[in-house]
Amino acid sequence: MKKLDNFSNCLQVLKRADFVMATQDEIYRTGVIGQFNLTFELAWKAVGEALRLHGVEGAATGSPREILQLAYRHGFINDEAVWLMMLKKRNMAAHMYDEDKVDEMLLLIRDSFIAAFVVLEKELLNKMNEL
Template sequence: MKERIVEKYEDFKTALKRLEEGISIQPDKDIIMDGAIQRFEFVFELSWKLMREYLKYTGLEINNPRTVIKYAYQNGIIEDGDKWLKMLSDRNMTSHLYNQKMAYEIYQNIKLEYVELFRKLLLKFEEIIISEL
């Protein structure tokens, strides 16, 4: 179980680095913004599954991202549950419909808010791995 958490952490860390690279490029073409959004989707999936794996390790069996986010907040894994739920909503929108204006707004949210939330989660799991696992 501990190994799975560390493995998911490493995958998340690598994907976050790729997302950071993606948003560092000026989105002068739609394809650049689309690529960054796709990287965001991937990082989000890895983030909630990492939290799910840790919650499972602590005895909580949860299988959907909304509930994982709520329990992660209650258990001090993440600090801002509302922003994470907003991020989940944006992630779901990117999967179900495409609108250029909405895509740009989500891209801005990724750059201005979501990457920082991911960074905080990464730091939290660095602490967890050092102290608990």
């Protein structure tokens, strides 16, 4: 599935982020947040495609929030709260001007969001093998 491949490739880049450098370099910090945004976008689209392939009603036209809620209900993601927080942070990222909020975002990416992406990647691979 092309959407899963795109998500996986993007995740590999995000996993290589140097979070120490992100605390020291504004451009690098912006790049990490941008890579998170792209990874999140590709993740929910891959989930939507996997849900459609599994015949889940409502997956064809859902918004990111609806897709994530469907994914949780159907066992594609296991921590709805983290994913909804990712959605919220992704939506706020374009309007982050406070350095403390940027630092908080970087910590969330490093400590929670990458791990959730890794779990999703494994789950989607398993779901695709079921087909």
